[in-house]
Amino acid sequence: MGDKIIVKNLDLFFDTLQALKSINLRIKTKEILSIIGPANSGKTTFLRTLNRLNELIPYAKLKGEVYLDGKDIYKEDISLPWLRRKVGMVFALPVPLPRTIFENIAYGPKLYGITSKAELTELVEKSLRAAFLWDEVKDRLNESALKLSGGQQQRLCIARTLALEPEVILLDEPCSGLDPISTAKIEEALHELKKEYTIVLVTNNTKQAARVADRVAFFLMGELVEYGQVEQIFTVPKDKRTEDYISGRFG
Amino acid sequence: MKYNERLIQSGLLITAFSTIAILILIGVFILKEGLPVILKVGIKDFICGVNWSPIEEQFGIFPMIMGSIWITAGALLFSLPLSLACAIYLAEFSTPKIGKILKPTIELLAGIPSVVYGFMGMVILFPLIRNYLGGPGPCILAASIILGIMILPTITSISIDSLQAVPYSYREGSLALGATRWQTVKMVVLPAARSGIIAGIILGVGRAVGETMAVIMIAGNAVIIPDSILDPVRTLTTNIALEMNFATGEHRQALFATGIVLFIVIMLLNIIANLIAKRKVITK
Amino acid sequence: MKIKPAFTEQIVKKILFISTAFTVLILLFIIFYILKNGLSVIDLEFLLTSPKELGRAGGIFPCIIGTILLPLIAIIIATPLGVGTAIYLTEYKREGRLTRIIRFGTECLAGVPSIIFGLFGFVLFVIYLGFGWSILSGGLTLAFMILPTIIRTSEEAIRAIPYSYREVSLSLGGTKWQTITRVVLPSALPGIVTGVILGIGRSVGETAAVIFTAGSSLRVPASLFDSCRTMAVHFYILAREGISMENAYGTAAILIIAILFINLVSYWLMHRFMAKFS
Numbered sequence: 001m002g003d004k005i006i007v008k009n010l011d012l013f014f015d016t017l018q019a020l021k022s023i024n025l026r027i028k029t030k031e032i033l034s035i036i037g038p039a040n041s042g043k044t045t046f047l048r049t050l051n052r053l054n055e056l057i058p059y060a061k062l063k064g065e066v067y068l069d070g071k072d073i074y075k076e077d078i079s080l081p082w083l084r085r086k087v088g089m090v091f092a093l094p095v096p097l098p099r100t101i102f103e104n105i106a107y108g109p110k111l112y113g114i115t116s117k118a119e120l121t122e123l124v125e126k127s128l129r130a131a132f133l134w135d136e137v138k139d140r141l142n143e144s145a146l147k148l149s150g151g152q153q154q155r156l157c158i159a160r161t162l163a164l165e166p167e168v169i170l171l172d173e174p175c176s177g178l179d180p181i182s183t184a185k186i187e188e189a190l191h192e193l194k195k196e197y198t199i200v201l202v203t204n205n206t207k208q209a210a211r212v213a214d215r216v217a218f219f220l221m222g223e224l225v226e227y228g229q230v231e232q233i234f235t236v237p238k239d240k241r242t243e244d245y246i247s248g249r250f251g
Numbered sequence: 252m253k254y255n256e257r258l259i260q261s262g263l264l265i266t267a268f269s270t271i272a273i274l275i276l277i278g279v280f281i282l283k284e285g286l287p288v289i290l291k292v293g294i295k296d297f298i299c300g301v302n303w304s305p306i307e308e309q310f311g312i313f314p315m316i317m318g319s320i321w322i323t324a325g326a327l328l329f330s331l332p333l334s335l336a337c338a339i340y341l342a343e344f345s346t347p348k349i350g351k352i353l354k355p356t357i358e359l360l361a362g363i364p365s366v367v368y369g370f371m372g373m374v375i376l377f378p379l380i381r382n383y384l385g386g387p388g389p390c391i392l393a394a395s396i397i398l399g400i401m402i403l404p405t406i407t408s409i410s411i412d413s414l415q416a417v418p419y420s421y422r423e424g425s426l427a428l429g430a431t432r433w434q435t436v437k438m439v440v441l442p443a444a445r446s447g448i449i450a451g452i453i454l455g456v457g458r459a460v461g462e463t464m465a466v467i468m469i470a471g472n473a474v475i476i477p478d479s480i481l482d483p484v485r486t487l488t489t490n491i492a493l494e495m496n497f498a499t500g501e502h503r504q505a506l507f508a509t510g511i512v513l514f515i516v517i518m519l520l521n522i523i524a525n526l527i528a529k530r531k532v533i534t535k
Numbered sequence: 536m537k538i539k540p541a542f543t544e545q546i547v548k549k550i551l552f553i554s555t556a557f558t559v560l561i562l563l564f565i566i567f568y569i570l571k572n573g574l575s576v577i578d579l580e581f582l583l584t585s586p587k588e589l590g591r592a593g594g595i596f597p598c599i600i601g602t603i604l605l606p607l608i609a610i611i612i613a614t615p616l617g618v619g620t621a622i623y624l625t626e627y628k629r630e631g632r633l634t635r636i637i638r639f640g641t642e643c644l645a646g647v648p649s650i651i652f653g654l655f656g657f658v659l660f661v662i663y664l665g666f667g668w669s670i671l672s673g674g675l676t677l678a679f680m681i682l683p684t685i686i687r688t689s690e691e692a693i694r695a696i697p698y699s700y701r702e703v704s705l706s707l708g709g710t711k712w713q714t715i716t717r718v719v720l721p722s723a724l725p726g727i728v729t730g731v732i733l734g735i736g737r738s739v740g741e742t743a744a745v746i747f748t749a750g751s752s753l754r755v756p757a758s759l760f761d762s763c764r765t766m767a768v769h770f771y772i773l774a775r776e777g778i779s780m781e782n783a784y785g786t787a788a789i790l791i792i793a794i795l796f797i798n799l800v801s802y803w804l805m806h807r808f809m810a811k812f813s
């Protein structure tokens with residue numbers, strides 16, 4: 001299968017701090033690539049370069065290229081709303097907007113001009129089903145999203161991203177604050193979503209990476225140490241540092 | 252899409268300059284109206300002249316300057332101890348709950364219209380002054396008391412904010428050494444909050460200098476250089492308001508000229524308060 | 536003899552408490568004094584009829600109209616300007632020279648005394664632009680006067696909105712403007728409304744800036760270009776010229792009630808808003 005995203009010689013600086021050091025990485029179409037690594041290794045920062053969200057930080061400077069379907073997303077003529085619809089993102093902490101469940105899911109589609117109530121309703125249901133949340137909320141779509149539990153909120157955020165009908169989904173430690181049952185539900189959803197989407201999943205839970213990923217990339221202090229098939233990384237890592245991390249010797 | 256966003260940003264930039272544009276407009280218009288008469292009379296004679304007699308084309312505002320100074324000083328004398336006491340009590344000694352209720356209550360004093368204050372001066376203070384101190388009632392003393400109450404919320408509110416901005420660790424350090432709360436406030440908290448409090452006082456002075464309607468109703472408005480707090484006085488602001496309705500020609504220009512002096516004084520006070528408040532941020 | 540610190544502490548605390556209580560009592564005294572003398576004057580006739588003999592008799596109906604219209608015009612003009620400025624300062628510009636200059640201008644404008652606004656409104660609107668003593672001139676002058684209040688409260692409200700809301704909206708493909716209008720402003724609305732209400736409060740009580748721009752006609756205004764008299768101006772004229780103490784008290788009582796109501800509502804709104812976002 002082809003490459004969905006190609007990252008070439010990517011450097012990223014926050015003022016003088018170099019958060020990403022010459023990253024080269026290919027993400028295949030419809031795979032789950034899991035990014036693991038200790039705290040502050042640049043995982044989140046890397047994820048945010050894929051939909052150009054780092055640009056919100058005025059002192060962040062980027063060098064290198066990122067291609068989506070062969071197109072350089074850092075070129076002048078790329079429209080940010082277009083890019084961010086294609087590359088959806090779910091943050092580490094669920095942030096439901098202070099609106100109803102329905103309005104949260106419909107927020108993205110409405111931004112790019114879908115106004116038909118029927119179309120929106122259909123999209124909301126489809127997205128909630130795909131995020132394994134539909135059964136729990138179908139009778140309370142008009143209640144505030146803030147009333148949902150943490151695990152439900154995170155699945156709401158996934159559904160909200162799915163409603164954009166993206167091609168790539170970026171997930172930044174989506175299970176970090178959740179209990180095992182909610183985690184299991186999200187992992188179940190990811191298994192299904194893989195059939196249609198390219199997924200990049202940041203996690204600091206190596207077991208989770210082993211459970212859901214096709215391939216794994218290991219980041220350390222802004223460097224991409226190595227990446228490869230999940231079996232290979234977890235059984236015969238090429239780099240000593242990867243082995244140390246996986247066996248829990250640091251991080 | 253991109254084009255629209257840029258248009259919006261330019262629109263907002265223009266909006267953002269509205270306050271500065273208005274300030275400049277105010278400056279330009281009152282200068283344009285008032286400057287000719289200042290130039291004709293001469294700056295020195297305008298400011299130091301003791302004669303204000305529009306019919307004889309005598310325009311000296313020294314009595315009004317003295318009036319403003321007297322009344323403002325009196326207001327500060329009355330307001331300072333009270334407002335600092337309120338601020339220290341609410342920021343340092345009261346329970347947080349009481350502080351939360353009483354701060355907005357005291358700030359409500361700022362919401363009462365000036366004319367109501369002036370009226371209270373007329374109906375409450377005049378009889379008291381007449382009975383116990385003599386004279387007809389309208390005087391510096393009455394105006395100072397009322398103005399003191401009017402600027403109290405400004406000073407109190409800003410002082411509370413400055414006191415609360417002092418990091419809690421400062422207090423802990425002092426209390427841990429066995430100091431009482433009051434010793435801590437006196438030796439640690441007040442010095443640390445000093446610049447904010449001074450900025451608040453200067454803004455309070457600005458309010459006192461600029462107040463018009465309350466002063467008109469209680470200061471007596473006589474154009475004299477006062478030598479007792481029971482004398483009636485006229486301030487810069489009341490000079491404008493009293494004669495604006497019937498003034499024409501050069502007389503009206505002289506009122507705008509009074510406005511220029513007032514405007515400059517207020518701007519200077521604002522700038523000083525701003526500089527002092529900014530220094531606080533840097534040293535923190 | 537040396538005084539014990541603990542004893543000083545007790546004394547100081549008492550003094551501070553008494554000062555605070557005294558201040559609050561002044562406020563309560565003003566409110567109760569005005570209400571006690573004024574409430575009995577207020578009845579439907581007082582509210583709904585025009586003044587007779589310059590206000591010696593009759594009601595204050597035209598002044599109520601004026602007190603509603605002037606602040607209304609003021610907020611219609613000042614709100615977009617103020618909120619726009621706040622948006623620019625918070626969403627478009629990093630802290631720097633430009634924001635400092637704009638903020639400084641706002642602080643200065645907030646400190647300009649109302650009599651200066653009166654003078655300025657008089658030359659610019661009444662004379663120069665030819666609006667005469669009118670509701671329009673008065674409303675525009677008040678708009679300039681309350682602009683800093685609206686900017687400050689709006690800015691504070693917008694800053695209170697969590698940064699993550701903006702990130703979410705942008706990451707869902709929203710443009711900056713969409714993010715502002717669909718997420719930031721709706722969430723900040725209660726705070727912005729607080730600022731607008733405070734602006735109304737200032738306008739309702741204002742006299743010096745109004746009397747030289749809107750005039751003091753006692754007729755019910757028929758257009759924006761008619762002069763009108765607000766309750767504050769009416770009260771001032773009644774009291775100062777000794778026309779009718781009774782009606783002055785009545786007018787003041789309505790003013791005080793309006794001011795109390797306005798401040799309570801804005802306090803309540805801000806309180807709820809801040810509780811939600813902190």
Ligand SMILES: Nc1ncnc2c1ncn2[C@@H]1O[C@H](COP(=O)(O)OP(=O)(O)OP(=O)(O)O)[C@@H](O)[C@H]1O
Pocket residue numbers: 014017019037038039040041042043044045046057204
């Ligand atoms: N907005 C920012 N400004 C300055 N430095 C930043 C910013 N965001 C991240 N950094 C720095 O960049 C480096 C990488 O951070 P990043 O958040 O990408 O790490 P991470 O691998 O996601 O860590 P975690 O597992 O804790 O989420 C860190 O040293 C961090 O301090």
Ligand SMILES: [Mg+2]
Pocket residue numbers: 043044045172
């Ligand atoms: Mg992270």
